Amino acid sequence: MIEMRDVAFAYPRGGALFQGLTLSLPRGSFHFLTGPSGAGKTTFLRMCIADLLPTAGKLTLFGQDAATMGRDAIAGLRRRVGLVHQDTQFLDHLPVAENIALPMMVAGEPIDMGAIRDLLAWVQMTGQARSMPPALSGGERQRAALARAVILSPDVILADEPTGNLDWDMSLRLLQLLVELNRSGKTVLVATHDLNLIRAAKQQVSARVLRIAGGRLQTAGAEL
Numbered sequence: 099m100i101e102m103r104d105v106a107f108a109y110p111r112g113g114a115l116f117q118g119l120t121l122s123l124p125r126g127s128f129h130f131l132t133g134p135s136g137a138g139k140t141t142f143l144r145m146c147i148a149d150l151l152p153t154a155g156k157l158t159l160f161g162q163d164a165a166t167m168g169r170d171a172i173a174g175l176r177r178r179v180g181l182v183h184q185d186t187q188f189l190d191h192l193p194v195a196e197n198i199a200l201p202m203m204v205a206g207e208p209i210d211m212g213a214i215r216d217l218l219a220w221v222q223m224t225g226q227a228r229s230m231p232p233a234l235s236g237g238e239r240q241r242a243a244l245a246r247a248v249i250l251s252p253d254v255i256l257a258d259e260p261t262g263n264l265d266w267d268m269s270l271r272l273l274q275l276l277v278e279l280n281r282s283g284k285t286v287l288v289a290t291h292d293l294n295l296i297r298a299a300k301q302q303v304s305a306r307v308l309r310i311a312g313g314r315l316q317t318a319g320a321e322l
């Protein structure tokens with residue numbers, strides 16, 4: 099689904115953030131992306147939705163070379179990839195249900211209230227459908243963000259530090275949702291520096307760890 103061959107990336111006026119990244123995330127796989135703060139985990143995820151392009155090397159997304167993707171191809175790609183942002187990024191003046199529906203609106207699709215209800219039930223937030231985002235707890239925000247990320251039934255779920263501000267019980271609950279998505283056939287990539295979360299995942303799925311440090315992929319594909 100996502101392949102990198104000898105990929106390098108540098109922000110304008112910055113030095114090389116990565117170089118020589120070679121990896122493959124096959125369909126149905128579960129990967130963690132880890133590494134120190136500032137190593138480039140968020141940048142890596144942004145490359146996976148062609149929000150940023152490599153400055154060298156080849157990035158292939160769903161079989162297409164990211165460098166040659168036009169607007170339509172990128173829009174199609176973004177429907178197939180659900181991203182849970184680190185800061186969740188809700189529209190605070192819209193209730194939770196409408197926030198979850200946003201990707202449908204942006205895609206110009208009719209709002210499927212049944213799908214929204216099902217997702218709210220799945221993340222155990224049926225009672226918060228009409229709540230406004232500022233009133234949600236950290237765990238509720240993350241679960242609602244996950245529901246929004248999967249509303250268009252993407253093939254790939256990318257989550258950026260989804261348990262960053264959560265207590266351990268809530269982290270496990272969120273992990274459980276990600277594991278369920280993976281068991282239903284989705285490809286999952288979770289950026290985290292929570293090694294306990296990675297250990298907990300080991301009990302449930304065959305996850306692999308990608309570690310970025312010093313601009314390199316240090317333990318590509320290592321089994322937990």
Ligand SMILES: Nc1ncnc2c1ncn2[C@@H]1O[C@H](COP(=O)(O)OP(=O)(O)OP(=O)(O)O)[C@@H](O)[C@H]1O
Pocket residue numbers: 109110112115133134135136137138139140141142
């Ligand atoms: N838009 C940008 N322009 C220039 N530099 C940036 C930009 N975004 C991030 N950076 C820099 O790139 C580096 C990697 O940032 P990134 O957010 O990808 O790291 P991270 O591993 O996700 O960090 P954290 O774990 O703290 O969230 C950092 O030094 C950051 O300051």
